[in-house]
Amino acid sequence: MDQSNVHQIMSKSPLAAAAVNHKGNYKMASKPRVKLPKSAKKGQVVQIKTLIPHKMETGIRKDKKGNKIPRHIINKVEATFNGEPIITADLHPAISANPYFAFYARIEESGIFKFVWTDDKDKAVTTSKAITVA
Amino acid sequence: MSNTIYNEADDRERRNILRLLGLGSIALATGAIINSEAVANQQTDTYLTKLSGVSKYNTGKITIKTPSIAENGAVVPITVSIESPMTTASYVKSIHIAADGNPNPEVASFHLTPSSGKAEISTRMRLRKTQNVVAVAVMNDGSVQRASNNVKVTIGGCGG
Numbered sequence: 001m002d003q004s005n006v007h008q009i010m011s012k013s014p015l016a017a018a019a020v021n022h023k024g025n026y027k028m029a030s031k032p033r034v035k036l037p038k039s040a041k042k043g044q045v046v047q048i049k050t051l052i053p054h055k056m057e058t059g060i061r062k063d064k065k066g067n068k069i070p071r072h073i074i075n076k077v078e079a080t081f082n083g084e085p086i087i088t089a090d091l092h093p094a095i096s097a098n099p100y101f102a103f104y105a106r107i108e109e110s111g112i113f114k115f116v117w118t119d120d121k122d123k124a125v126t127t128s129k130a131i132t133v134a
Numbered sequence: 135m136s137n138t139i140y141n142e143a144d145d146r147e148r149r150n151i152l153r154l155l156g157l158g159s160i161a162l163a164t165g166a167i168i169n170s171e172a173v174a175n176q177q178t179d180t181y182l183t184k185l186s187g188v189s190k191y192n193t194g195k196i197t198i199k200t201p202s203i204a205e206n207g208a209v210v211p212i213t214v215s216i217e218s219p220m221t222t223a224s225y226v227k228s229i230h231i232a233a234d235g236n237p238n239p240e241v242a243s244f245h246l247t248p249s250s251g252k253a254e255i256s257t258r259m260r261l262r263k264t265q266n267v268v269a270v271a272v273m274n275d276g277s278v279q280r281a282s283n284n285v286k287v288t289i290g291g292c293g294g
Contacts, residue, residue, distance in 0.1 A: 058260075084249060085245075087255070092240035092242060094238070096259055099258075102255065103254070104251045104252035106220070106249055
């Protein structure tokens with residue numbers, strides 16, 4: 001995938017804008033984006049959207065010399081609320097670059113969402129977001 | 135005279151042989167295509183059976199939403215939703231997504247809990263070519279729902 005192509009795909013989603021900085025350079029797993037409401041009613045089911053910049057190298061592609069480019073993907077995503085698991089995902093190379101997920105959670109109390117992305121090099125990126133029950 | 139008759143018969147035989155050869159090669163070619171598709175389907179089935187533990191599926195409660203034509207195979211949005219109350223008594227335990235025309239059938243597996251509230255997930259995946267996308271959902275009672283969607287891909291998404 002060349003840079004212009006990346007731009008094209010990225011420009012479709014405002015969430016995805018984080019993946020390419022102002023020079024158009026590609027950033028590795030760094031700044032995850034999480035979108036969820038700041039407050040909810042007790043028992044309400046809210047949608048959570050997450051996106052993290054990562055090239056998700058498949059391990060099948062070859063470089064110009066014909067050598068295989070080693071696989072390097074985010075293979076696990078976990079979401080917890082006050083320590084209780086909400087959803088976990090096992091990922092494979094067939095997930096697009098800059099993995100995006102949307103899922104739901106039922107909110108019974110105020111608390112903190114924690115999201116962890118782990119890649120093939122065991123590098124983990126964590127972010128948290130609070131939600132208040134009004 | 136006899137010479138002419140002999141030639142005609144010979145000619146007919148020659149044509150028949152040619153015709154047979156032609157038919158044979160067509161049969162071989164279709165055979166190869168059907169085989170490679172069957173192998174891909176079988177790989178997907180084996181993979182999903184391994185994950186869900188069953189080979190017989192129910193249908194009806196699970197829906198896959200994908201574009202019917204994906205212009206860019208590198209980014210194909212998909213939403214899988216299952217009708218479920220998502221309570222501790224009845225909830226969706228996991229959702230597995232597979233694609234039968236990719237080098238490997240695996241796409242992603244999601245493990246849900248009753249706190250997920252709603253059995254619906256969305257993501258974006260890569261598709262190498264036009265193919266079927268299959269999703270299965272394992273319920274907490276062990277039953278498994280399955281659905282598949284055909285997605286036409288204009289530009290393949292495996293890069294390189």
